[in-house]
Amino acid sequence: MQQYVTLKIDDARVQAIKGASVLDAAMASGICIPHLCYVPVLKDSGACRLCIVEVVNDGRTKITASCTLNAEDGMVIRSNTERIRKLRKNIAELLVAQAPNSRAVQDIAVRCGVKEVRYPFRNDNCIQCGRCVRYCTEYSKANALGFVGRGKNRHVEFALGFRRDFCKKCGFCTEYCPMSVTPCGGAMKAGEGRLCANCESQIAMADKFSGVCVRCELGRGFGCVRQTYV
């Protein structure tokens, strides 16, 4: 028999299956916490830090990633406070600066209220969310992809530098990559520290109703729970 726990997310009483993460619980009840590295079928790694929430404990709040936080009975979570919005915006800005040519990252940035990016663009085209690596090791069990190197040299690579026979060629590494979502028309270019005009309507919407779902491309492609609910 499935056991349930009751917790409070943004003053709403939410029931979640025991062992589920706070992010799972929030998404299932229609509270959108922005997330990027989270894939429902895979283990959570907490790589992108976009899904940060405040956990209230004895009047004190602690900020932590909600995808790796287990839902417990009587938990009080705040996902949309001033402090969280500020931190989340900063994280989103850093992600856009790292990889500005992805629609998925752009959408998430808009959702987090980013209008202008204060950091120099790196154009790396990889934000090391680990979606491809986790899919390869956990789901398709091919172990062809992995993180190599450390520190700023950490990157995704095939074993010994080229595609091996044990790669199943399932193609899901590219399918799951946020970079594979085509950038919108006037994509953000290096040096132009702002979002393009196509994103402007979304910015206006996000401005008017803060925390609203912007129907992000990432959600559409990967079956965001929110998208299927609406």
Place this chain on the structure above:
Amino acid sequence: MTTLNSILTGRRSQPHMLIEVLQDVQELYGYLPKEAMSAVAQELGIPLMEVYRVACFYKAFSLKPRGKHVFTVCTGTACHVRGARLLIDQVKGQLNIEPGETTEDGLVTIVNVNCVGACALGPVVIQNGAYCHHMTPGKLRKAIDKTRGKKKKEERAHA
């Protein structure tokens, strides 16, 4: 004699032995050949990716063949403060190679690492596993000359 087979004996199908095995392989060949890594992955029962990842992560493992003499220059905080930069400059000027490279004759390899845990003795240089404490550019130059062992004699013959 050590061979890849004797290294793996008694360690097969034990994934937790990975680093020890890689260390022994490194000692045997001086670096980690691709074939050896494939063999290790197969024998220990771990994905090749995992072996490759570990081999890339640690500075102690080299994927490229190393020279006969390996000089490891510590550039950690304490050694840096005590002048490890000068040692690196000395090496660059003397051998014309960057840290991580090997001289063309395959004799000397220079590696820089971030800390070797002997900060009180800094600046530290490890010559083929032996720790040389309180290094100076002069001492390092002599040590490198000794391994090549030719220049000095020529100079003396001329004098």
